[in-house]
Amino acid sequence: MKPPPFAYVAPDTVEGVVGALVDAGEDAKILAGGQSLLPLLALRLGRPSVLVDMGRVPGLDTVRLDGDALVLGALTTHARLGRDPEVAGPMPLLAEVAPLVAHAAVRNRGTLGGSLAHNDPAAEWPAVALLLGASVTAVGPAGSRTIAAGDLFESYLTTALAPDEVLTEVRVPGVPPRTGDAFDEVSRRHGDFALVGAGARVTLDAAGVVVAAAVVFIGVDGTAVLDEQPGLDLAGRAPTPEALDEVARAAADRLDPHDDLHATAAYRRRLAATLACRTLVTAAGRAAGEARP
């Protein structure tokens, strides 16, 4: 057995999960799908005293509409996000991004809530949550609170969740009219973590002029980076390829990516500009009524 020893408990209520976290103290970790946590344990990069498995809590994998918002249980798997028409209908970007997450066998176990709480800098869901203005429900000993995605992701593998809080639900607000979105990434092999990924969202007015735009990047910093400056730069302009290319390059120039074994910082910045431009063009086209493939 590769992981260090730990104790395990699988409560069947959210209150039970929180109680087990409180009892176990700060060294406890929540187990959702385990597709990020178990590799970390196998490599002995973590040494939790107790794993609190939330997988036995019924109802945490439900998908429902609340008005025009899509509410996703934390245990909704990547696989389901990719294939459930109740997800793809109201929020097609989620279904488009799901196949980019790892491989099928990992997508069958890995969860949306787990990915957001883990906050890997190259993971897709934190970026998508930022781009779509999502929020999460966190339940702790004092009750539940709502955390906007913009306040959730703090730094490398770190979120605003307290050690005794469990993320139970993700709420994605309805898509405004004349709004398009897109996401794309480059990885060394399909299914690997992305070297760099980018997403974009564009809203047009009835005359086809930009009223809002944002881009988001992964793989370029300790956590996903949302940049809303493109909305200011493009406001009142038509989304021409030249205008979108200009704001994409400017957004990439504001990044401060790192060198590593797989790519230099300069290459990452070029990828960021290319992917931001590509996704802005796609998002603007969709905002103007282009159908998704």
Add this chain to the structure above:
Amino acid sequence: MSAPDPAYELDVELSVNGEARRARVEARRSLAELLRDDLGLTGTHLGCEHGVCGSCTVLLDGEPVRSCLTLAVQATGRAVTTVEGLAVGDDLHPVQQGCLECHSFQCGFCTPGVLVTAAALLDEVPDPDEATIREALSGNLCRCTGYESIVEGVLRAAELRREA
């Protein structure tokens, strides 16, 4: 409270290839280790043991999962299918027969994971094209074949299923 105290050792009860099985395991024991070491089902192979290679893929309630990234205790109450569960007596499963006919394997280490993944694919998509097969098997590393013969084997399996 709704849960007992955290424990280092727990009882696991699950269905494996249609048979009820039970074992007492350490909490940190993976499903792969439960299958291989406690239940003697060594058809499931362990390669990287951290979710990269796909050798340990088994079906959990019919869906391919990494048995090295699933704790044995997480499989309690669920149904597991391993490569040993594909054939019915001496009758090979279509993916086994198809891959046999197409010489899909050389060293055979990745084989169990490939076979169960392909079996699940054909249950969902009975007539997959080559791209669909490659996508479905993209999480299963093979260091021998270059994948061509594996894809041919799965295409042949789809044919066999149609003929059956």
